[in-house]
Amino acid sequence: xxxxxxxxxxxxxxxxxxxxxxxxxxxxxxxxxxxxxxxxxxxxxxxxxxxxxxxxxxxxxxxxxxxxxxxxxxxxxxxxxxxxxxxxxxxxxxxxxxxxxxxxxxxxxxxxxxxxxxxxxxxxxxxxxxxxxxxxxxxxxxxxxxxxxxxxxxxx
Amino acid sequence: xxxxxxxxxxxxxxxxxxxxxxxxxxxxxxxxxxxxxxxxxxxxxxxxxxxxxxxxxxxxxxxxxxxxxxxxxxxxxxxxxxxxxxxxxxxxxxxxxxxxxxxxxxxxxxxxxxxxxxxxxxxxxxxxxxxxxxxxxxxxxxxxxxxxxxxxxxxx
Amino acid sequence: xxxxxxxxxxxxxxxxxxxxxxxxxxxxxxxxxxxxxxxxxxxxxxxxxxxxxxxxxxxxxxxxxxxxxxxxxxxxxxxxxxxxxxxxxxxxxxxxxxxxxxxxxxxxxxxxxxxxxxxxxxxxxxxxxxxxxxxxxxxxxxxxxxxxxxxxxxxx
Numbered sequence: 001x002x003x004x005x006x007x008x009x010x011x012x013x014x015x016x017x018x019x020x021x022x023x024x025x026x027x028x029x030x031x032x033x034x035x036x037x038x039x040x041x042x043x044x045x046x047x048x049x050x051x052x053x054x055x056x057x058x059x060x061x062x063x064x065x066x067x068x069x070x071x072x073x074x075x076x077x078x079x080x081x082x083x084x085x086x087x088x089x090x091x092x093x094x095x096x097x098x099x100x101x102x103x104x105x106x107x108x109x110x111x112x113x114x115x116x117x118x119x120x121x122x123x124x125x126x127x128x129x130x131x132x133x134x135x136x137x138x139x140x141x142x143x144x145x146x147x148x149x150x151x152x153x154x155x156x
Numbered sequence: 157x158x159x160x161x162x163x164x165x166x167x168x169x170x171x172x173x174x175x176x177x178x179x180x181x182x183x184x185x186x187x188x189x190x191x192x193x194x195x196x197x198x199x200x201x202x203x204x205x206x207x208x209x210x211x212x213x214x215x216x217x218x219x220x221x222x223x224x225x226x227x228x229x230x231x232x233x234x235x236x237x238x239x240x241x242x243x244x245x246x247x248x249x250x251x252x253x254x255x256x257x258x259x260x261x262x263x264x265x266x267x268x269x270x271x272x273x274x275x276x277x278x279x280x281x282x283x284x285x286x287x288x289x290x291x292x293x294x295x296x297x298x299x300x301x302x303x304x305x306x307x308x309x310x311x312x
Numbered sequence: 313x314x315x316x317x318x319x320x321x322x323x324x325x326x327x328x329x330x331x332x333x334x335x336x337x338x339x340x341x342x343x344x345x346x347x348x349x350x351x352x353x354x355x356x357x358x359x360x361x362x363x364x365x366x367x368x369x370x371x372x373x374x375x376x377x378x379x380x381x382x383x384x385x386x387x388x389x390x391x392x393x394x395x396x397x398x399x400x401x402x403x404x405x406x407x408x409x410x411x412x413x414x415x416x417x418x419x420x421x422x423x424x425x426x427x428x429x430x431x432x433x434x435x436x437x438x439x440x441x442x443x444x445x446x447x448x449x450x451x452x453x454x455x456x457x458x459x460x461x462x463x464x465x466x467x468x
Contacts, residue, residue: 006319007163007166007319009403010319010322010326011166013326013330014166014169014170014326016174017326017329017330017333018169018173018363020333021173021176024244025246025247026242027244028243028245028246028257028258028312029246031243031259032246032259032277032309032310032312033309033312035277035299035306035309036306036309036310037306038310039353041286041312050404078301079301080300080301081275081298081299081300081302082301083259083275083277083299085243085261085275086243086262087243087244087340087343087397087398087399088244088339088398088399088400088401089244089334089340090337090339090340090344091337092173097214100290101340101344102340103343103344103395103397105262105297105397105419105426106274107272107301109275109299109301111273112273113271113273114261114273114274114275114299115272115425115426116272116419116425116426116427117424117425118425118426119393119395119419119421119426121344121347121395123176131373134163137197141249142393142421143217143347143388143393143394143395143419143426144360144392144393144421144422145391145393145421146393150348150349153344153345153347153348154344154348154350156341156344156345156353162318163318164324167322170322170325170326170329173329174325174329176334177324177329180400181402181403184399184400184401184402184413185398185402185468187399187415187432188402188465188466188468189465189468190324190464191433191462191465192466193462194466195340195357197468209326227468234457235457236456237431237454237455237457238455239415239429239433239455241415242399242400242419244400245398245400245401248363258327260326263417263428263431263455264467265454265455265456265457266430267426268429269428269429269430270417270429270430270431270455271428272428297399309333
């Protein structure tokens with residue numbers, strides 16, 4: 001006859017799989033939300049104290065992220081045709097925190113093709129909140145030989 | 157001592173994870189099947205009443221999808237070198253139905269590189285059948301600023 | 313009241329999901345490790361008798377794989393800016409062995425973009441070891457119309 005301990009161990013294993021699936025799903029929403037130009041929904045992927053650190057700058061909180069999505073340069077990118085295309089996500093969950101590493105491509109429509117304007121390394125630090133998993137810090141750097149990009153992908 | 161109710165709840169959670177995994181696996185087969193030129197196996201990803209709605213047309217049933225894969229233009233694409241390359245899939249399961257959203261790239265071999273001929277938004281509506289999860293409707297639109305593409309990725 | 317048999321069946325289902333997740337995570341580490349230039353960590357993805365079979369050659373064991381990563385051509389690629397970018401992985405687990413099929417892109421920095429130098433088909437044969445899942449044989453071929461590439465993706 002099974003012990004409650006067995007059930008608890010199984011529940012922990014299921015919970016771990018669910019955490020990883022939820023984190024991958026959260027990150028998979030980023031591209032469509034930002035390419036649709038939905039500033040509020042994009043910002044809601046982050047915690048209230050979350051930030052997004054990119055090449056040449058930083059968005060210090062979710063409002064700044066939403067403003068970036070709504071900005072004229074970003075909206076022009078959308079009108080011209082763009083895709084924020086992600087690669088497979090390598091997730092490491094540790095209790096209520098997690099780190100996810102993945103690549104991203106920014107594609108822009110030009111003539112009869114899409115150009116890959118940049119391939120970047122991404123490191124997402126996440127936290128489990130009352131609203132589910134959310135991004136605390138996302139950092140990305142273009143893969144152009146820059147050592148900062150390497151710091152994000154080292155040690156997997 | 158555990159109750160059967162606990163086991164049932166765990167079983168439901170496992171089933172949900174399995175459903176999502178199976179759907180992602182089904183969609184991951186699309187690129188290799190269509191780039192290998194296997195019309196029957198590609199068509200078998202769909203339900204018998206399934207359809208595939210693309211820019212500028214629609215394949216009204218699995219036979220039409222198989223015919224597209226076997227057609228001279230598609231076979232020429234394969235001979236020249238191509239990849240139907242997908243991004244991460246955002247799946248939402250609701251009982252025996254599901255919606256999956258992802259991006260796709262069509263790459264064509266040209267000189268010493270592959271050109272990205274288009275990046276598209278994809279929405280897959282799926283159903284759980286006696287043969288497993290299958291595609292009922294796949295709709296895709298190129299991300300060229302076209303509002304139709306945005307309709308597919310809104311609301312994640 | 314639940315039977316131990318039920319728990320065993322659930323445990324098997326969880327184990328299957330964990331196996332698939334671990335294999336996808338292992339493969340997701342390849343790009344970052346090889347683009348960071350970490351020969352030892354890249355080689356450690358393989359079993360001790362593992363090999364990597366590529367267009368025009370073969371790396372016969374993990375030491376040869378580590379040497380390739382440390383080689384001047386590969387390190388020059390990294391300095392110039394590159395991304396080994398993978399697509400979704402289609403995994404089939406059979407006990408302690410598994411086969412995974414996916415696509416990969418090699419992107420190189422050039423002027424203000426990344427060029428896709430090649431899109432390739434990949435077949436990974438894996439084994440569950442005392443250190444976890446590891447690669448026994450990885451075979452890839454560029455998708456340029458070459459029938460060898462098709463052999464890797466047929467029969468999903």
